[in-house]
Amino acid sequence: MLHLLSLHYTAPERAAEPFIPGHVAYLERHHQNGTFLISGRTVPTSIGGVIIAHGVDRPAIEQITAQDPFVVNGVAEYTITTITPGRVHPALDSLLAPGC
Template identity: 75%
Template sequence: MLHLLFLHYVGSEQDAGPFIEGHVAYLERHHHDGTFLVSGQTVPTAIGGAIIAHGVDRRTIEHITQQDPFVIHGVAKYTITTITPGRVHAALADVLSS
């Protein structure tokens, strides 16, 4: 199961400024534990960011997104789209099977 997480700023991108350090630590923690496969800013950056997550169920990923300092401080919110991959590129097969 994969989760596509879309982070949307509630206000301006500048409102998130004071919480960037905590947000980066949050991303690093979940990349390190293997839940987040990819994360990055959208283009343009003023919209927010996106994350591809795997290895946890929908309820767990909802809980994880609520721990983001951007969400805790009310400067951003997530929308989550959960998918069950039907076709997977060979380069990703081992990663997604773990």
């Protein structure tokens, strides 16, 4: 399963600034354990960011997003879209093995 995580600021972008180091550590932790495949800022950055996650079910990804320091501190929230891949580029086959 794949999850498209859209992060949206719920406060002015400046309000998130004190929590950036914790947010970056959160991203790094989940990239290192393989849950987050891609993460990045939106353009414009004032909207928030996007993450593509895999390898966990919906309840697990809901728990993971709830731990983001931006969410914990009330400056952002996630919209989660769960995707069951129908077609996958051959370059991603091994990464997105059945059951992911």
